[in-house]
Amino acid sequence: MTTVITPEYLVDGTGAPAETGMAVVVEDGRITSVVPAEHAPSGPAVERIDAPGQTLLPGLIDLHFHQFLLLVERLGGPQEQTFRRDPLIATTILKAARAAKIWLQQGVTTIRDAGAPDNMAVAMREAIADGFTVGPRVVASGALIAQTGGMRAGNEDHAVEITGADEARREARLQLKAGVDVLKLYGASSIGGGGGRLVGPPGWPQLSVEEMRAVCEEAHKADRLCSAHAVSTVSIRNAIEAGVDWVDHADFLDDETIQMLLDTDTPICPTQAIAWSLEHFGEDMGFGPHIAKMAAEVSVVATEALAKAYRAGVRIAAGTDADNPRASLAQECRLLTEVGMSPLEAIRAATLTNAEILRLDDRIGTVQAGKVADLILVAGDAATDIDALKRIQDVFQAGERLTLPLVDLSAWGYA
Amino acid sequence: MRKVVVRGGRVIDPAADAPTARPRDLLIEDDRITAWLEPGEAVADAETIDAAGSVVVPGLIDAHFHPFLVDIDPKIPRERHTLALELHHALGALDAWLGSGVTTVRSAGAHANHDVELRALQRAGVVRGPRIVASGSLVAMTSGLRAGNEAISVEVTGPDDARRVARLQIKAGVDQVKLYTSSSVGGGGGRMMGPPGWPQLDEDEIRAVVEEADHAGIPTLAHATSEIAVKQCLRAGVHCIEHATRLDDEAIALLAERDVPIVPTLAIGWSLATFGVLRGFGEHIARTAAAKQAIGIASLQRAKAAGVRIAAGTDADNSRCLLREECRLLVEDAGFTPLEALRAATVTAAQVLRREGEIGALRPGYLADLLLLDADPLDDIRHLAHVRGVLQGGQVCAWRKEASVSA
Known part of the structure; x- marks a missing residue:
């Protein structure tokens, strides 16, 4: 089966300018060529998808997503961010499957699940890969490896708490055997400083650096990856010193920390979308006004730091x-442009850069011959209008065109 | 004390500098080799194990x-x-x-x-x-x-x-x-x-x-x-x-x-x-x-x-x-x-195994672990497959049944 897609604009994910008049040829789930439209194969055996006014891009990659935290209830009322795990495990899992579908229909064809209770992201990876449920390709982190007392009261089920390098190493080894792809360290408190009685x-x-280093060493021995949740400058420097493959959040950055990131070629994954959504929609979502206020204050600092790091x-x-769902990857790309990135650079971050970080760039992340045909079509010219990413028209997973929507979000008050 | 002489074989001691299969008899007392004997040398009160035609190597x-x-x-x-x-x-x-x-x-x-x-x-x-x-x-x-x-x-x-x-x-x-x-x-x-x-x-x-x-x-x-x-x-x-x-x-x-x-x-x-x-x-x-x-x-x-x-x-x-x-x-x-x-x-x-001096050679003082082969493994290593008998600690623990030849 051959499919030829002819979009108005082609943005290939490498950061190169958009091209017009091109055709992308897909066979057996792979991109076999990218050629001027007039040279594309034709005939009765060829399915042709014309997309006037649309941009074709690589499927997006979200480097920091939690299938087990999207649209779940919170405990403790508006003052608390503690997530509620449904007492029925099946409900917890079905909600995660829903989260996977929601992200896929937003054009995200690969996620790195940044941590879930009981290594359940591994189960999601296998269930999706085996076709039991529809969702993006999952690169799985396990339970967060946190220090004793590290997770806020009520959220401990997302973590395994350790003290000492040997305990950290032991947990790392257990998670690798359980099939975790990216060991995730909880190297700092939340941006709010914690919760409950420990703020x-x-x-x-x-x-400690030693605890984190033990985990990094174990990941790297087995040819796996390790990332760290790190927020304050000290926590970011600790994570870099320990040898993480990238830093999640990295909200506070001074010159010394930026230099250390550069010297070690360590990427950061800023995750501004969540703070943006809390700032603007926190009260709609049931948070107290202090949360929106805190999110707004954090945004100012983190945005400035990020702009500096980018420059x-x-x-x-x-x-x-x-x-x-408002804290979408399209919104994250939008926010990346607000710190100075061009739309093409923001798209590269969400495609090829993420693929490189996950060491999947031989298979995904660009629209190039030989890659898996994970592709999206969006309305408009994404190279000049980053919000085009919010206007998903079609999603292709390994060449298969999905029937959208997978989940009707209007019932939850989302467009 | 039980005495056994393995007689008539050609013995290879792989610990020697340039070992070859040499005609030699081995005196075994209880579980150990106690002497190299000239072929045919008499030993009082000893049982005999007939190794004629065999090549003897360590177990x-x-x-x-x-x-x-x-x-x-x-x-x-x-x-x-x-x-x-x-x-x-x-x-x-x-x-x-x-x-x-x-x-x-x-x-x-x-x-x-x-x-x-x-x-x-x-x-x-x-x-x-x-x-x-x-x-x-x-x-x-x-x-x-x-x-x-x-x-x-x-x-x-x-x-x-x-x-x-x-x-x-x-x-x-x-x-x-x-x-x-x-x-x-x-x-x-x-x-x-x-x-x-x-x-x-x-x-x-x-x-x-x-x-x-x-x-x-x-x-x-x-x-x-x-x-x-x-x-x-x-x-x-x-x-x-x-x-x-x-x-x-x-x-x-x-x-x-x-x-x-x-x-x-x-x-x-x-x-x-x-x-x-x-x-x-x-x-x-x-x-x-x-x-x-x-x-x-x-x-x-x-x-x-x-x-x-x-x-x-x-x-x-x-x-x-x-x-x-x-x-x-x-x-x-x-x-x-x-x-x-x-x-x-x-x-x-x-x-x-840190057992040198005990096993791995055919010398006085070593345990009497040995193997009788039909042909010389130094000529062709595949001869290790042709085992006539095995002794462990001086005891015969395997001996091939020969086909009986009718007159």
Whole structure:
């Protein structure tokens, strides 16, 4: 079966300018060639998809998504961010499957699940790969490896708490055997400083360098990856020193920390979309006004830090950390343009850069011959209008065109 | 005192400088060789074992054997193995090895220290078979063994934990401590697949085990299939390297400099590549085995050229995978002379077991472990397959039934 897609604009994910008049040829789930439209194969055996006014891009990659945190209830009322795990495990899993579908219909064909209870992201990876449920390709983190007392009260089920390098190493080894792709360290408190009775400065450093290094070493021995949630400058520097493959969040960055990122060629994955959604829609979602206020304050600092890192040449990835559909990867790309990236650079972050970080760039991340045909069509010219990413027209997974929507979100009040 | 003379044979002592099959009789008193005799020299009150027409070599030593892993149907899931099933197969395997001329095995690991138990039963005279030199459970890193195979190991994290387990193993009576320092050559199994032979235990964990073994005066051996793992082991002081599938120049130089022997275990790779599919493994296992075998042989040849000592071991999981096949592969695939292969299975293997002076040669003072062959294995290593009789500790424990010739 041969499919030929002829979009108005082609943005290939490498950062190269958009091209017009091109055709992308897909056979057996792979892109076999990208040629001027007049040279594309034709005939009765060829399915042709014309997309006037649309941009064809690589399927997006969200480097920081939690299938088990999207659209789940919170405990403790508007003052708390504690997530509620449904007492029925099946409900928890079905909600995760829904989250996977929602992200896929938003054009995200690969996610890195940044941490889930009981290594359940591994189960999602296998269930999706085996076709039991529809969703993006999953690169799985396990339970977060956190310090004793590191997770806020009520959220501990997303973490395994350890003390000491040997305990950290042991947990790393167990997770690798359980099939985790990216070991995830919880190297700092949340941006709010914690929760419950333990609230410190924003993103105060947690886990020691030695504890984190033991985990990084185990990941790298087995040819796997390791990332760290790190927020304050000290926590970011600790994570880099320990040898992480990238830093999640990295909200606070001073010159010394930026230099360290550059010296070690360590990318950051800023996740601004979540704070943006809390700032603008927090109260709609049931948070108290202080949460929106905090999100707004954080946004100012983090945006400034990110702009500085971008100008200095730090590699920047795209991730959402979303707990609601508004904190989409398209919105994250939009926010990346607000710190100075061009739309093409923001798209590269959400495609090729993320693929490189996950070491999947031989298979995904660009529209080039030989790659898996994970593709999206959006309305408009994404190279000049980044919000085109919010106007998904079609999603192709390994050449298969999905019937959209997979989940009708209007019932939850989302467009 | 029981006296026995092995008469009329031609004797090869592989520990000699330039051994050949020389006419010589051997005097055995109780379980030891006590004298070399001129052919026909009389000894009062001695029984005779007729070795006329035979070539006599030392009993062979399999330096890498798992008594509880031989001939168990791979289709039976590990959790359904009963101790009775495993014991049945272990006794069968030990019998087969003894009958093929192997009088000593180094057990390279058995779950729950069952090889230590078997050794005790042998010493009590309840169970026969090659003399077991036991490792007990492997010391592995947490998650080191593939899913389903964990029972053969004790998993540790951190040097203190490793040291504690080493001490417990020593107390349980192991003759050496076995470390599992890298993944299998296939990279693992189940949900944990890494690069082939990726390093597992860390150097400080390995060192803690070696220190404890040294304190107790027993050696360590390490499963190590990649150059990184091998080098870690050598820096940590491990006494013998098993498999050594992939070696770089630095690893070979370190092996030579520290005079640490390797046990390449070609027989299991050959067996998997040749009979793997027949035995119920997937085709990919057979293919992988063949590819790894070529890598292992290349490493072995370079190590040998650098002067690294090499001992023969099978790592057998089935009873076709005999030590004589290992010797044959050393000659036919790796370019050893028959004498070098025979020494690997006798002199060097005895050194690896720290039993030199006891086994691996045919000299006064050594245990009377010997093998009567129909023809000279120094002419053709395949003659190791033509076994007329086996003595272990002076006792005849296998003797071929000759076809009766009617007048």
